[in-house]
Structure formats: structure tokens, C-alpha cells
Amino acid sequence: MPLRLLKYAISREHPAPRFFRDCVEPKKTYDVVIIGGGGHGLAAAYYLAKDYGITNVAVLEKGYIGGGNTGRNTTIIRSNYLTPEGVKFYDASVKIYEGLSEELDLNLFYSNRGHFTLAHTESAMRTMRWRAEVNKHVGVESYVVGPDEISKACPQLDISCSGQAPIIGALYHAPGSVARHDGVAWGYARGADQFGVEIFQNTEVTRIDVKGGKVCGVQTNNGYISTNKVLSAVAGFTPRITQMVDLQTPIVIHPLQACVTEPMKPWLDTILVSGSLHVYVSQSSRGELVMGSSLDPYEMHSTRSSLDFVEGLTSHITDMFPFLSNVKVVRQWAGMADLTPDFAPIMGKTPIEGFYLDAGWGTWGFKATPISGKTMAETIARDMAPDLIKSFRLSRFEDYELTGEKGAASVGH
Ligand SMILES: Cc1cc2nc3c(=O)[nH]c(=O)nc-3n(C[C@H](O)[C@H](O)[C@H](O)COP(=O)(O)OP(=O)(O)OC[C@H]3O[C@@H](n4cnc5c(N)ncnc54)[C@H](O)[C@@H]3O)c2cc1C
Numbered sequence: 246m247p248l249r250l251l252k253y254a255i256s257r258e259h260p261a262p263r264f265f266r267d268c269v270e271p272k273k274t275y276d277v278v279i280i281g282g283g284g285h286g287l288a289a290a291y292y293l294a295k296d297y298g299i300t301n302v303a304v305l306e307k308g309y310i311g312g313g314n315t316g317r318n319t320t321i322i323r324s325n326y327l328t329p330e331g332v333k334f335y336d337a338s339v340k341i342y343e344g345l346s347e348e349l350d351l352n353l354f355y356s357n358r359g360h361f362t363l364a365h366t367e368s369a370m371r372t373m374r375w376r377a378e379v380n381k382h383v384g385v386e387s388y389v390v391g392p393d394e395i396s397k398a399c400p401q402l403d404i405s406c407s408g409q410a411p412i413i414g415a416l417y418h419a420p421g422s423v424a425r426h427d428g429v430a431w432g433y434a435r436g437a438d439q440f441g442v443e444i445f446q447n448t449e450v451t452r453i454d455v456k457g458g459k460v461c462g463v464q465t466n467n468g469y470i471s472t473n474k475v476l477s478a479v480a481g482f483t484p485r486i487t488q489m490v491d492l493q494t495p496i497v498i499h500p501l502q503a504c505v506t507e508p509m510k511p512w513l514d515t516i517l518v519s520g521s522l523h524v525y526v527s528q529s530s531r532g533e534l535v536m537g538s539s540l541d542p543y544e545m546h547s548t549r550s551s552l553d554f555v556e557g558l559t560s561h562i563t564d565m566f567p568f569l570s571n572v573k574v575v576r577q578w579a580g581m582a583d584l585t586p587d588f589a590p591i592m593g594k595t596p597i598e599g600f601y602l603d604a605g606w607g608t609w610g611f612k613a614t615p616i617s618g619k620t621m622a623e624t625i626a627r628d629m630a631p632d633l634i635k636s637f638r639l640s641r642f643e644d645y646e647l648t649g650e651k652g653a654a655s656v657g658h
Pocket of ligand 1: 281283305308309314315317448450451478501502503581606609610612
């Protein structure tokens with residue numbers, strides 16, 4: 246056993262170094278309470294402290310930090326969306342991600358890979374051209390490529406997909422990247438903690454009190470906290486929280502599943518997504534193939550994974566890469582994706598004074614973690630949403646001003 250570990254085991258003089266303080270009992274009152282210790286809640290806490298000097302903040306997490314969708318996602322980061330509003334927003338996030346390891350002083354294994362969204366039909370090609378034009382218009386590097394360029398980037402790919410659905414082109418997006426998802430949560434947690442934010446794990450919000458249309462406190466399994474500002478950043482648990490304040494949203498919860506193979510020697514540099522075959526794949530820094538599919542087609546509040554998912558996914562992945570037929574899938578899991586009708590998030594103020602919502606992240610919220618934290622922090626600090634997130638306001642559903650992202654967000658997370 247390494248001497249360092251033995252020292253910790255036998256002596257109280259050498260407490261194990263902690264990533265952030267072990268906060269046990271919340272104070273009676275905070276300026277801001279954040280529900281949810283996923284990437285979004287922690288990033289909002291970090292930017293509240295860093296950008297606005299608001300440090301009397303508690304982050305309440307019912308389990309452990311990053312244990313929700315943040316630690317379950319397939320880590321794809323990109324900005325090649327369909328609407329100018331979406332592209333600008335995710336591009337701002339990508340730009341923060343590029344310098345985030347340095348800013349948080351933690352190696353997030355941010356790895357720029359390039360991202361291909363494969364098209365197997367003429368109608369899919371039409372969407373790729375549309376996205377390429379919107380992306381270019383906003384200054385994001387995306388363009389349509391033919392089968393030869395795809396083969397050059399990934400010679401192992403069977404362009405005919407075993408004759409099932411030949412690939413006729415793709416949208417190539419140079420900034421497409423992956424990063425270590427739990428590292429993002431831990432990095433923001435440590436950063437927020439260093440500014441004085443208090444993070445409580447195993448602390449569940451069970452009630453939110455509203456008086457005269459204003460938030461005034463939250464009940465937890467760890468005591469009562471008075472506060473005038475509450476941010477809900479709970480992804481798949483959003484309907485349970487909005488119910489506590491009697492707020493209607495169009496969010497529905499569907500399971501989203503993923504899996505990894507045993508580690509292999511590095512062979513896949515890029516990220517590949519096929520909307521028609523409902524699969525996507527990248528290779529992690531450990532050599533595992535990280536693979537996922539589209540949402541399960543039924544509403545369910547559960548993180549149970551299924552045999553159906555892994556059967557469907559592996560059959561399509563082996564159409565694309567027949568040589569993988571003997572590779573073992575070693576782990577599979579699911580998360581609860583919070584979906585909106587237009588596949589764009591819901592961010593900002595709500596009709597309840599002091600209750601802020603960061604939700605509707607479905608299958609695409611990991612890439613948005615830095616910019617959602619930054620813009621939600623600004624919304625809370627100034628009590629006004631910045632322009633970048635105005636088209637994601639909750640009231641867009643009443644006003645029929647949707648931000649239709651389905652063509653860019655349904656399979657390619
Ligand atoms: C399988 C899968 C693959 C995905 N792949 C990608 C991808 O490749 N790229 C991408 O951009 N996005 C992806 N996503 C989506 C992404 O993971 C999420 O949108 C994002 O992580 C949401 O982060 P969050 O911080 O809002 O929520 P979460 O990380 O889910 O955090 C919310 C937290 O709130 C806590 N909580 C809930 N209720 C309470 C309560 N009452 N009191 C206290 N705490 C509470 C939960 O325990 C949880 O930890 C994927 C999701 C899944 C499930």
C-alpha cells in the first residue's frame with residue numbers, strides 16, 4: 246500500500262485532501278439557493294461568485310454532485326445547431342470550454358475531435374446544407390462534405406453501412422469536442438467553494454414556500470432555509486420542482502440511454518452521428534467507445550436501462566463498423582432527459598418573483614454548462630435575462646415564438 250494512503254488510514258493528523266469543504270448544516274438564510282448540484286447549478290454558483298461577488302449562496306444536491314445527467318452524458322460539445330439563436334448560444338459555450346481547464350485549474354480532458362453528422366438520404370442532406378449555412382452566417386465552422394472526405398477522416402467506416410443505408414454526405418463541424426463530464430462538475434464545485442459558496446450533498450429540497458407571488462424559503466431534509474432567490478437546475482427532476490411552486494411548463498421526461506465498450510487501442514479520432522440510424526459514437530481517452538442513441542419513445546421518470554436499447558444500437562453500429570462485432574459492451578445506463586416541444590432549453594425568470602428556471606436540457610445540456618451557468622448567474626444577479634437567452638424564455642410557448650431546434654438536437658446530442 247502506498248505510504249501516503251497508510252498515513253491517512255492511521256492518523257487523524259493527515260486528513261485526506263478534499264476537493265471542496267464538507268458543508269454539513271446549512272445556515273438559516275442565503276442570498277441565493279440553487280437546487281441541483283449538476284454542472285448547471287454548480288456553474289451558476291461559480292459565476293454568481295466570480296462575476297458578481299455574490300457568495301452567500303447554497304447549492305443543495307439531493308445525491309452527490311454530478312450524479313444526475315451531468316455524470317451520465319456522452320460528453321459531446323458542439324455548436325452546429327439549426328437556429329441562429331441556438332448557434333450563437335452554444336458557440337459562446339464552446340468558447341468558454343476551450344479555456345476552462347486553465348480557468349478551473351483542472352484537466353477536463355477537453356479534446357477537439359471534429360464532428361460529422363452523417364446523411365443517408367437527400368432530405369437529410371437538405372437539413373445539413375441548411376445547418377451549414379446558418380452556422381457560417383453566425384461565424385461557426387461547419388460545412389457539407391461528401392463520402393470521400395468522410396472516409397479520409399474515418400477509413401474504418403463502411404460508407405455503405407453494410408448495404409443498409411449508404412452514406413451520401415455529412416455536415417462537418419470542426420469545433421466538435423469531448424470533455425470529462427464529472428471533471429466539469431467537480432471543477433465548478435471547487436471553484437465556487439473557493440469563493441465561499443456552500444455545497445450541501447445529500448440535501449433534498451422537499452418544498453418551496455411562495456408568499457404573495459414571491460419566493461421566501463425552501464424546506465429540505467437538512468433544515469429550513471430562508472431566501473428570496475431560488476434557481477432550479479435539476480434537469481430530469483424539473484416537473485417535481487415546478488409542481489412545488491405551481492408553475493406549468495411543457496417539459497416532459499423521457500429516458501435517454503448510453504453505453505461503453507471495453508477499451509480498445511485508439512482508432513477513432515472524430516465524433517460520428519447518424520440521425521437515420523439513431524446512433525452516435527466517439528472514443529474516450531481511456532479507449533472505450535462511447536455510444537448512444539435517440540430518446541426512448543415513452544415518457545418515464547426512471548434511470549433504468551434496457552436490452553432493447555443495446556440491441557438496436559449495436560446492430561446499427563456494426564452496420565457502420567462490421568469489425569466491431571466481437572467487441573464487448575461493458576456498461577450501459579440511462580438518464581432522465583427534460584424535453585421541450587421545440588428542443589430548446591427554458592432559461593430565465595418565471596412569473597414567480599425570485600424563482601428562476603434553468604431546464605429543458607433534454608439530450609443537449611452538457612455542452613451548454615458553462616454558458617448556462619454564466620447567463621443564469623447574470624439573470625439572478627441583475628434580475629434580468631441577457632439577450633443571449635431571451636429566445637429561451639418560458640413565455641415563448643404562450644407567445645407562439647418557438648426556437649425550433651429539433652433538426653439539430655434529436656439524435657446528435
Ligand atoms: C445518456 C445521456 C447522454 C447525453 N449526452 C449528451 C451529450 O453528449 N452532450 C450534451 O451536451 N448533453 C448530453 N446529455 C444531456 C446532459 O447530460 C444534460 O442536459 C445536462 O447534464 C444537464 O445538467 P444539469 O446540471 O442541468 O442536470 P443534472 O446533472 O441532472 O443535475 C441536476 C441535479 O439536481 C439534483 N436534484 C434533483 N431534485 C432535487 C431536489 N429536490 N433537491 C436537491 N437536488 C435535486 C439531482 O440529484 C441532480 O444531481 C446527455 C444526457 C444523457 C442522459
